[in-house]
Amino acid sequence: MCVVGDVCLVRRGAHGGQGASEVEPCASERDAQAFAQTRARQWLEQGYQEVRVVPSSDTQPFDPSHKQAIERELAADPRNVDTWLVYADFLQGVMPSSSERIMLEIVRDASPPATRHPLDQLCRRHDRRHRRAWVGASLGRLIDKRGKTAPGLELDWRYGFIARGRVLGRSLEGPLERPDLDVVMAALLGSAAARFMTSLTLTAGNSPREQFRRALAHVVTAEPRPTLTHLKLSSREVRVDLGPVLAALPGLERLELSTWPAEPGAEPSLVDGLGEHLNRNLAKLEHLVLRAPGQGDALIHELLRSGCVAGLTHLSITSSRVTHVGVEQLVGHAGSFDTLEQLDLRDNEITKEWADALARAFPGARVNAELFNYDGKRVKGLRALADDDDWMFR
Structure with missing residues (x-):
């Protein structure tokens, strides 16, 4: 009472x-x-x-x-x-x-x-x-008296505590003046109001790479450790060591990773050791979303080699140039996916032949794959829906 x-x-x-x-x-x-x-x-x-x-x-x-x-x-x-x-x-x-x-x-x-x-x-x-008064001095400086947060920080609340936090890097459209990524992350994870936070998004935007690295390090060093079940990372960083981050968050159920080349010809290192980190650290992982341009086939090979896909209900690899090589690997290892309900391969380079093969290999899952013809051009308006094994116009 x-x-x-x-x-x-x-x-x-x-x-x-x-x-x-x-x-x-x-x-x-x-x-x-x-x-x-x-x-x-x-x-x-x-x-x-x-x-x-x-x-x-x-x-x-x-x-x-x-x-x-x-x-x-x-x-x-x-x-x-x-x-x-x-x-x-x-x-x-x-x-x-x-x-x-x-x-x-x-x-x-x-x-x-x-x-x-x-x-x-x-x-x-x-x-x-x-x-x-609840959030503490450091985070309190990023929230005004009306409850509005500083640019680059978005918060959702539940029971007076922070349920979801989004730390966003500089944007060409947004305000030029905003706190550094690592400063915001330190204030967020250091607040007692974030002790039961379940979802965290960290987006580098146009912020310097070193800020993103330091912000990510706060996830590893935070005390007490965050109780995250959902982590979303988006960065142009080409050398991100995810091992310590994932080891610090054993309760993750949903992981979203997105990266892109910092400059033409540069290769993101999202692939390196990813499957091993997932298999070793994330026993509860169910929902995996990956985006790494040009790395789609290598991502699939890494994930299947590690055996970390058995518990997934949702796998999404989009805009990553998945070709027939990656699709052939998925089809060949379809039996490794014990609980898969949805496979999302949009914005890749998949022909109708291989989309049909995916539909047959995963009869119990919804397969969402935009099609390309043999010349690599997208067939507009078509996608594969394996749950009803039919072709439909969007």
């Missing part, structure tokens, strides 16, 4: 479970406090018991190990609402404002859509009052 402004939020049921939630708007904060006391008294008379996760300071001292245990559970599965409820209960005696914010969003999500608008307003009001 907590009071946020002039609204009382109440939850009853099994401790740590979803239970039943009530939202009671009141005329003032004093009225909301009085309502909370009245409602609590009524439920106690009905046989409910009040549960306090945090012991009173005058009976026994605060035990940080309890907080750490709950946070480890959240780090293992940040999407578990039940654990968030336990965390909100715990924080009532440590960080009341953070506890209120978690409860407020849980109650909002559990409410009928027609009643969510006032709760959305409460969330925004609560964020304006408390968010900058």
